[in-house]
Amino acid sequence: MDMKLEVVVVPVADVDRAKDFYTGLGWRLDADVTTGEDFRVIQVTPPGSPCSVIFGTGVSATEPGSARGLHLIVEDAVAAREELVGRGVEVSEVFHDAGGVFHRAGTEGRVAGPDAERRSYCSFASFSDPDGNEWVFQEITERLPGR
Missing domain, CATH: 3.10.180.10 (2,3-Dihydroxybiphenyl 1,2-Dioxygenase, domain 1)
Incomplete structure (x- = not known):
């Protein structure tokens, strides 16, 4: 189903x-x-x-601003960031994780700049809405098998 x-x-x-x-x-x-x-x-x-x-x-009975880790998939994290900054939104710098895989919660382990090889699933940028709900851009250019 x-x-x-x-x-x-x-x-x-x-x-x-x-x-x-x-x-x-x-x-x-x-x-x-x-x-x-x-x-x-x-x-x-x-x-x-x-x-x-x-x-x-x-x-919603949930506390305003409590949503975290909502992911928006984009083909180019740098371009997506620039578009939102152009719309007046405060967006983090593009980053990748020190471990080279999915990012951690919060800001620990963030390394400035996109993944050096621009591997799919490895570059991110984040922003929040006015209440503090957190959104993350994740750059995906090639899907894993079966996706």
Whole structure:
């Protein structure tokens, strides 16, 4: 049976501020529905992504800003970083992990610059939304077998 990830819920404190931030990234606004003072759902989708992001009022019991490690796959981490910086977003420098594999939580083990060989899965950059939810660009140019 196929199982497809279609929606990720991101906890935010200020729904309008989050809407402005995510649409300011160039993400498509799919829905903004209010059914009362205690329920509003906004859905946005990153360019080229089959998975959308939802946030709002009454859609998450999780602490605003607590999402970590949300990965956006890009073909070029340097170019993706430059695009968001051009949109006024504070983005980390591109980095790779000291161990040469997937990055660690937080900033420990980060080595400045993309992977020296620009291997797929090995270069990253990170940014946060206004609430502190953390997003990571991961550069993938060639998928592992079976992907």
